[in-house]
Amino acid sequence: MPSKGWLGWPSACRRLPRPRCLPYSTRTSHCSPARTLIVAAQGKNWRYRPVRNLGMTVMDLAVRRYVPRRGSSTQRSRMNANRNNRSRSFRVLAVGTVTATVGLGLFAGPAFAKKPRPVPSSHTVVATGLNNPRGLASEGDNLVYVSEAGTGGDECITIESESTCFGFTGSITRFEKLGKSKQRSTKIVDGLLSIRAGSEVVGIDGIDVQGKHRVFGVMAESAQGIAADFAAADGAPTPTPTLGSAISTYAGRLVEFRKKRGVFTPAALANVGGTNWDWSDAHKTDVWAPTNDFPDANPYAVVSEGNKHWVVDAGANTVTLVQKKKGVYTQTLISYIPNPVPDHDAAPACIAKRGRYLYVGDLNFASFYGLTTAASTIWRIDTRATDPMTSAVAWATGLNPITGCGFAKDGLYVVQLRTVLSTGANGAITRIGINKDGTAASSGTWQTFGTDLVDPSGFAKLHNTILVANKSTSTGAGEIWQFKI
Template identity: 35%
Template sequence: MSPVKHCHVMPSSAEDEGGGGTTRTCSDHDGTRLTHVSIISRTSESEETHPDSNYQTTRTRHNELAHRRMSAASRRPRTTHRRVPGPARRAGPAPYYARGAARTLVSARLSAPGGGARVFDNRIVRRVTQVGLAVALASSLSGVTGYASSAGTATVRVVAQGLNNPRGLAFGPNGQLYVAEAGTGGSSCVAGPRGQDCFGRTGSISRLVDGHVHRMVTGLVSVASPGGQGATGPDGLSQRPDGGLYTIMTASPQQLPPGLPAGLTEALAAQLGQLIRVNTNGDYTAIAGVGAHDFAWAKRHIALVPQQFPDANPYGVLALDNTIYVVDAASNTLDRVGPDGTVRVLAFFPNPPVSDAVPTCLARGEDGALYVGELTGGGNALGAAVVWRVVPGHKPVVWQSGFNAITGCGFGADGSFYVTEFQTGGLGAASPAGDVVRIAENGTRHVLGAGQLFLPNGFLAGPDGSIYVSNWSVMPGTSTQGSPTGQVVRISA
């Protein structure tokens, strides 16, 4: 049965370019349950004043660099974050698991050459249309899905499997484990520059109990390849100290493609880029249009990244007492969402010469600073990804470096900092191997889960010193000819 949606839209006093200014209350009935959704979209009135005191100098410097890069484009090859540059010597399609990296991490780039149609575009790796390699690799790893093994002194155990593109993790108010599932897309597909993008409402927030998956919130929008791999939808997940759970949705309503069914288009417009509060009874409320705000911000600051802006893809979220922080992997910003839903850019992460920073995760330290991990560090060179330290009101500074494809980060119970590496060989490498790097307070590094983690994502610290990450995070929950499914794993000493 097709969902029936009833919405009431009221104008608000807030206005912003490309987003904000309305309050929408909707009721969805999908034939099985009634969900009430309230969408509140606001933007900051002080957006043109960047919070970084050195912003004007930084902006001028970026303008100069942008002109230099543009003038030099005809003299040297340029690699942008639209696709992974390597391994350039590998012919043929990229590995099956690589198809999810672009959509999962920095997808939904608006592509409208010559004023053409808006479409979703893979921005890091090439799309894969053949599944032969997927089946072959899955067969060689058929023993992985039920493992309980160790690397060094760390033991990795599967907590749950059969998950649909699992991403962010959080403990709920009842102490149970929750995961954001980006879904498997849907049956409404449109042609993109590198293949089809399939849209649907298969995203969910799920509770994991004794290995069982209880999909508590369903009907969240999802975009994936036709096979359901590499979906993006609800990505980040965080619990506020008062017990509230928050997820962040991908992209922005400005990036909607044409040609989708009216009901699905309405759902996408209502959810894309939204910060959503979820309740354990299955209801959810969209409280801030972060994606719409960031897209508009990028449009106003297009000179920072003239060949890639405007763009938006909110990805990581950190919920604190009175403030929620979001990192946007496409606008390269750290945002603050106030109690009233107002969104403000706190920091912009500078672009390397050949790509952008692509921030994906964040955590707050005991010193009060925010620590932000990035995906590629520009150009996808091995060891190029870094962790930034951000003190609001100051420019971000590099705190730790030498990582590969960071997709999760945070502090553990012992004060160590953890980094989840999506692929240890760099984004788009031939191997899906990933790991978690623990940085002790004295700076010593230890690798956890080597040989046990594949395309991991997210990070959550347990009170007993164990940690949790999503594994096979770009895979759907239904296995195809022995291929792995999305998992959540627990790593303990």
């Protein structure tokens, strides 16, 4: 075992307690979106765990995010037992460079641009002052929505000397005429559940919209995972009635915010996090399951189309179809995103749809540890597939940890949290062309830009521009960057 941690930090730093909840957390399961994956290493015990708070410096990451699971498998078993099998949410927080690609499957429709277009050489900051911005969505020519995980709250518990605080500071902000002289913003929803662990925050993550009056969002965590945290906390406290009601009603849920009489009112449609927690618990001993990481659930991204909503869960590593049938919302497991290696989660964190295919990007942060390998993947999933264990097909590989993705007329844009080339300091955006047969263009034609982004997340297209949330793990300093394409 090396005497120094990542970026030269002493090994003692790697013995810090595991983080609880983060905005992009893909805490290999225990936090909200802010959770980032933590790579734990101790011989074969180096694991890939999400962290809850993305609002930290690279050095902070080295200390708090990349923490090895302590001790032998026996010691870990004792720890897990003591924690009442508390969930481990995995969070997002890293980006790498693009090096290779694999294209598989068929694609109905024409290819994108025959020749690579010039990449944007600059950007415009069109929004500032956001609290841990996670997801982006656009509607028509003028409306842009951003989900903000919030700042946590005042109701706190302590687990392994670390405080986790709950509150109602999450929100959704709508921008009209973004980037124009008459731009204006409105906080259409506030008071959403928000969880802060240290400097990490999680809450509402991915969002999508249908028309001007319907916004769909996914809340991080699950009621079971949060209950396990309270049970493992010092003194085994119980949530206050208000907090307990919010957790049981919204944690891990797909939520619709529908405008009625000028007000956007929330309605929980499906308990995706709860269902995935139970599913992962039932399969935790299966040969394909990530070792010691189940049960887990952390819904993180969503794409909506009509009465169908596909939700990506970074904790359970699944894609779930939520569909309304005869007035009732049902859930169907569409895909399990394969582990990059037996002991590590893929941690899917973005989803886009084109035709009948879903495109899902993973963090695969374990391979990114040490800033030497960019090994994240864009998976392509046929929505007509019937076997969830084989439906995900690698479409493009060799990317840095992925936190956002979406289509424009010239290809798939992939937002990456941190990159190998920047030694983990900055993120980037990569544009991948699509061949006529639906495969990804060769990696030699991929174009990368926005290399000065800091912890970027989310994606939205507006007119002839794309939008990305910058400083997505920052409280009060989050931004939206606009690139003309």
